[in-house]
Amino acid sequence: MEQVDLFLLNSDEITRVQTRLHLWYKQNCRLLPWREVSDPYLIWISEVILQQTRVDQALDYYQKFVTQFPTVVHLASADENSVLKCWQGLGYYSRARNLHASAKIIATHFNGNFPKTYAEIRQLKGVGDYTAAAICSFAYNLPYAVLDGNVYRFLSRYFALETPIDTTSGRYEFSHLADLLLDKENPALHNQAMMEMGAVQCVVKNPKCELCPLKDSCKARKYELVDFYPVKSKKIKTRNRYFYYFLIKYKESIFLRQRSEADVWRKLYEFPLFEADFSISSEEVVQHESVQKFLKNGFLLKRISNVKKHVLSHQHIYAQCFYVEIDEVNAYLLDNYECVGFNDVENYPISRLVEIFMNEYLEM
Numbered sequence: 001m002e003q004v005d006l007f008l009l010n011s012d013e014i015t016r017v018q019t020r021l022h023l024w025y026k027q028n029c030r031l032l033p034w035r036e037v038s039d040p041y042l043i044w045i046s047e048v049i050l051q052q053t054r055v056d057q058a059l060d061y062y063q064k065f066v067t068q069f070p071t072v073v074h075l076a077s078a079d080e081n082s083v084l085k086c087w088q089g090l091g092y093y094s095r096a097r098n099l100h101a102s103a104k105i106i107a108t109h110f111n112g113n114f115p116k117t118y119a120e121i122r123q124l125k126g127v128g129d130y131t132a133a134a135i136c137s138f139a140y141n142l143p144y145a146v147l148d149g150n151v152y153r154f155l156s157r158y159f160a161l162e163t164p165i166d167t168t169s170g171r172y173e174f175s176h177l178a179d180l181l182l183d184k185e186n187p188a189l190h191n192q193a194m195m196e197m198g199a200v201q202c203v204v205k206n207p208k209c210e211l212c213p214l215k216d217s218c219k220a221r222k223y224e225l226v227d228f229y230p231v232k233s234k235k236i237k238t239r240n241r242y243f244y245y246f247l248i249k250y251k252e253s254i255f256l257r258q259r260s261e262a263d264v265w266r267k268l269y270e271f272p273l274f275e276a277d278f279s280i281s282s283e284e285v286v287q288h289e290s291v292q293k294f295l296k297n298g299f300l301l302k303r304i305s306n307v308k309k310h311v312l313s314h315q316h317i318y319a320q321c322f323y324v325e326i327d328e329v330n331a332y333l334l335d336n337y338e339c340v341g342f343n344d345v346e347n348y349p350i351s352r353l354v355e356i357f358m359n360e361y362l363e364m
Contacts, residue, residue: 009180017158018183018190020213025193030055030200033062035192040114040121040139041072047134048099048126052092052313055199061090072114075100076107084267084349091312091352093268098126118144129175137187145178146191150198155181156230157202160219164233236314242278243319244285245271245354247361248294248333250326255294255337256348264312269348271321271357272337279318286322293332299324305360310353321357323364 029035032055034046045065049058068086069075075083080100087096102124106114115121122132133144152165155177163170183190201208209221220226248255248271256269274290282304285291303323310317329339340348345358 014181016217017181017214021193021197022183022186022189024201024213025189025196028200029192029196033059038139040116040135042066043135043138044114044127044131045099047131048095049090051095051131053090057090061087071112072103072106073112075103076112080267081347081349085347088268088349088355089352093265093349095126097267098124101125102127114139116140118142134191137191141186141188143182143184143187145175145182145187146195147175147178148195148198150196150202151178151194152198152230153204154194154198154202157207157220157226158214158218160223160225160229162231165230166232166234170233239315241315241317242276242280243317243353244274244276244291245319245321245357246273246291246294247271247321247323247357248299248326249324250329250339253339253341254345255333256340256345256350257337264315264317265351267349268354269338269350270354272333282320282322285320294330294337295324295326296332297326297328297330299326303364305357308353308356317353319353319357321360323361 032046034043037043046058046062049062049065053061065086069078069083078100080097083096083100084093087093090096105124106112110120115124118132118136121127121135122129127135130146130148133146136142136144137146152174155161155174156165159177161173161177163173165171165174178194181190181194201212207226209215209218209226212218212221215221220229255272257272258267258269259265260267272294274285274288276285276288286295286301301322301324305321305323308319310319333339350358
C-alpha cells in the first residue's frame with residue numbers, strides 16, 4: 001500500500017477535503033447548546049464534560065452545571081463539595097476539581113475574565129493541547145487545529161496512516177496533518193466538522209462509509225481496511241479491585257468518610273470500606289481485622305448486596321455492600337468517619353457506586 005507524504009499534500013487536495021467536509025457538516029451537524037455560544041467559559045465547561053462522556057449524557061449535566069454556575073466567578077466562589085455534588089454521576093472527578101481550581105485562578109489573576117490566548121488557556125489546570133485548541137477556535141476563531149479521538153480516527157482512515165496514535169511520533173504526525181488541513185479562515189467551522197465526522201459518520205464500529213462525502217478518496221475504504229485503523233502500539237492493562245463497603249446504621253444516621261488518596265473518586269464520600277486483593281467470602285470479610293475496627297462492639301447484619309461490577313477506564317471494581325446496624329459507636333468510627341443523618345446524605349458528593357448501594361438500602 002502506498003503511503004501519503006504528509007509534507008507534500010497539494011493545496012487542491014486540502015481545499016477539496018475542506019470544502020466537502022464543511023458542506024457535509026452544515027447539512028448534518030447535531031444541534032448542541034454549546035455550539036450556539038461563543039462564551040469561552042461555557043465552551044470550556046462543555047469540552048471538559050465531554051471528555052470521557054457521551055454527548056447524550058453530557059447534555060443534562062452541561063445544563064445543570066451552567067445553571068448552577070453560570071459564570072467563572074460563580075464557579076470560583078462555590079465550595080468544592082457543591083461542585084463535586086453537581087458533577088455526581090459523571091465520573092472522572094478530577095475534571096470537576098480542575099475546573100474549580102482553574103476558575104479560582106481566572107477569578108484571581110484575570111479579574112474573572114476568561115484568558116484569550118492559547119498559552120494562557122493551556123496553563124489552566126486540566127487543560128491540554130486539545131481543549132486549549134478547541135476553546136481558542138470555537139470562542140475566538142483562532143487557527144488552532146483540534147486533535148481528539150474522533151479526529152485521529154478519521155485522519156488515520158482517510159490517509160491509511162499506520163503510525164500508532166499512542167506514540168510520540170504518531171502524535172507529531174497527526175498533529176502536523178491536522179494543521180495542514182486546517183482552514184485558517186474558518187477554524188471554528190473546520191474543527192467542528194472534523195470532530196463531527198468522527199463522532200457520527202466515521203465511527204468506531206460500522207462506519208457509514210457509503211454516506212461519507214470523502215468515500216471516493218478514503219484509502220482505508222479503498223483497501224477494505226477500515227476496521228484496522230487507527231493503529232495503537234499497546235493494549236492498556238485492566239486492573240481488578242475488590243471493594244467491600246459497610247453501610248452502618250446507628251439510630252437515624254450512617255457513617256461516611258471523604259476519600260483523600262490519589263485514587264479513584266478522590267474527595268468524594270463513601271461508607272467504611274475494606275479493599276481486598278482478590279475476591280473473598282462474606283465470612284472472611286466480616287472477620288478481617290480491618291473490618292473489626294469499626295464493628296468490634298457488635299453489630300446486626302441485615303443484608304449483603306449482590307456483587308456489582310463497576311467498569312472504569314483502566315480498572316474493574318467488584319463491589320459488595322454489607323448493610324449492618326449497631327447500638328453503640330466505637331472510638332474508631334468516631335475518629336475516622338462522619339456520622340451523617342439520613343436526611344443530610346444528599347448534601348454529600350458520592351460516587352455512582354455508593355449511590356447505587358444507598359438507594360438499594362433505602363428500598364429495603
